[in-house]
Amino acid sequence: MSTAVDTLLRQKVQEGSLVESIDEMTEGYKRELTHIVTVSGDTELLSAPAYYYAARKAPSVNSMISALAIIQDELSHAHIAYRILEELGVDRDWLMYEREPHEFRYPYAFDIPLDSWVELCVANALYDQAGYTLLGDVFEHTSYGPWKRGLVKVSKEETFHLLHGRRWMKKIVDSGDEGKQLVQQAMDWMFPLTVEWFGLPDDLKTHTTQLEYRMKGLTNDQLRAGWMDEVIPFCCSIGLKLPVHRNGDDSAWELEYELPLRFDAAEKRWLWDEHIGWDQVVKRWKARGPRNEAMIEQIQRSRGDFSWMFKGL
Ligand SMILES: [Fe+2]
Numbered sequence: 595m596s597t598a599v600d601t602l603l604r605q606k607v608q609e610g611s612l613v614e615s616i617d618e619m620t621e622g623y624k625r626e627l628t629h630i631v632t633v634s635g636d637t638e639l640l641s642a643p644a645y646y647y648a649a650r651k652a653p654s655v656n657s658m659i660s661a662l663a664i665i666q667d668e669l670s671h672a673h674i675a676y677r678i679l680e681e682l683g684v685d686r687d688w689l690m691y692e693r694e695p696h697e698f699r700y701p702y703a704f705d706i707p708l709d710s711w712v713e714l715c716v717a718n719a720l721y722d723q724a725g726y727t728l729l730g731d732v733f734e735h736t737s738y739g740p741w742k743r744g745l746v747k748v749s750k751e752e753t754f755h756l757l758h759g760r761r762w763m764k765k766i767v768d769s770g771d772e773g774k775q776l777v778q779q780a781m782d783w784m785f786p787l788t789v790e791w792f793g794l795p796d797d798l799k800t801h802t803t804q805l806e807y808r809m810k811g812l813t814n815d816q817l818r819a820g821w822m823d824e825v826i827p828f829c830c831s832i833g834l835k836l837p838v839h840r841n842g843d844d845s846a847w848e849l850e851y852e853l854p855l856r857f858d859a860a861e862k863r864w865l866w867d868e869h870i871g872w873d874q875v876v877k878r879w880k881a882r883g884p885r886n887e888a889m890i891e892q893i894q895r896s897r898g899d900f901s902w903m904f905k906g907l
Pocket residue numbers: 638667668671725748752
């Protein structure tokens with residue numbers, strides 16, 4: 595495909611045209627779309643084993659069923675993304691079962707174990723809010739018609755997930771000092787990890803092709819700021835402390851620590867005095883964290899040889 599055709603496509607999508615099928619795409623458009631939808635689908639898929647790990651600690655049958663309902667939603671969100679990838683010519687069996695654990699593309703946060711019900715609820719409030727913010731932007735701005743339509747259902751369900759997290763966080767905080775301390779301890783490692791979720795800061799990110807093709811509409815910093823505007827007022831309203839401040843009701847939230855920082859994954863602890871380079875953060879993301887291999891194994895074992903199940907039937 596010539597460069598002129600690609601330039602024309604970039605112009606058309608900037609003016610609001612939607613792309614509806616593979617025939618209308620250039621190679622560049624298809625490559626970027628495949629990349630961004632893979633990240634989205636993998637994020638949805640991996641949230642299932644990440645949340646399941648903590649759902650086993652649910653305090654009651656009804657709360658367990660709520661957690662499982664969320665996990666079921668996430669699997670259906672992954673299905674929407676993978677169906678789009680199939681239409682782009684990506685093999686679903688390869689996507690699900692043939693990739694190595696480190697080849698899945700999802701936020702590093704899911705690689706850190708959610709060890710308790712409290713941590714699951716904080717994940718719903720922070721991580722699902724991040725998903726909602728990112729997909730809300732895609733829904734509003736994306737130039738790929740089938741993805742835009744698929745996200746109507748996803749956004750509604752993400753709202754349920756994040757409200758589930760908030761309701762439980764408030765309930766646990768209101769239960770007394772011990773509950774409040776548990777929620778605060780989870781926030782202490784999970785808040786900075788979700789700040790990282792949005793990727794490199796804009797001044798370091800040179801890759802703007804996805805914006806040029808209008809796969810999404812906002813930059814990393816804009817999305818991060820949008821997420822902070824949602825979660826911080828809620829957390830403050832229930833008395834949690836966060837390393838942020840702002841200089842007026844309408845001004846942007848500012849972090850009270852300098853990014854990037856070293857993170858001790860085994861201890862789930864930020865080393866506030868150890869400033870590192872973004873290259874080291876990217877290295878940590880790529881190396882993946884403690885739960886990566888186990889989660890992929892849990893997913894891929896469903897493609898087994900099941901003949902043993904039928905013996906004697
Ligand atoms: Fe989701």
